[in-house]
Amino acid sequence: MERLDISKLQYVLFDWDNTLAESRSSLTTAVNQVLAAYGLPEWEISKQKRNKDLSFKDNFPYVFGENKAQKAYEEYREIYKKIVPSKISSFPYAQEVIDFFLTQGKKLMIVTNKERQLLEYELPFLYKPECFCNITCGHEAPADKPSGEQINFALKGYLSPEEINPQTVWMIGDSHQDSRAAKAAGVQAIRVNQSIWGEVETKEPDVFYFKNFEELYAALKLAKN
DSSP: OOOOOOOOOOOEOOBBBBTBBBBBHHHHHHHHHHHHHOOOHHHHHHHHSSOOTTOOOGGGGHOOOHHHHHHHHHHHHHHHHHHHHOOOOTTTHHHHHHHHHHTTOEEEEESSOOOOHHHHHHHHHHSSSOSSSSOOTSSSSSSTEEEEEEEEHHHTTTTTTEEEEEEETEEEEEEEHHHHHHHHHTTTEEEOOOOTTTTOOOOOOTEEEEHHHHHHHHHHHHOOO
């Protein structure tokens, strides 16, 4: 198990989809309905067309074509919003990890490529929004993850550039996008869960890997002692 040091930690940034929220089942159910309506293969096949460095929303032109992407996404959004209340869930020990950081006086943020309309809709189903001092969503920073600019944008006004380093800021996420963004911004990358689309990756140096939040929580309790 990785040995963590929280003594200088000030801000913890979380990805949303497949990190704090199990939303993949809602996403795939909704997008498969839209794909079927457009006569396209189900997501497990259609996702092969996507650009792995772009958000789910920004991949719609690759999957549906430039001319149909906007309409298809709007249809997806409405279906998703109907589905998500009954399907979305948090991961075991995610709340315990959040509570741990808060009781230790750490500030929490969400940094996600997801559009704000959906993030703000589903967040209250799982967590108290006031737990997070800032939320940055897709297309709000100069560039989204895997660029480090999204992390720097989220921290603006909270820490000066000179104060941002792997000891003071952690980025917790499930994907290569998250760890690449963390490294680009000069903060500590921490990975939990398997990436949302299940790609097999080679572990990167200077990234802490935990198979789930329970394992991360255990490491945090050791770090406290």
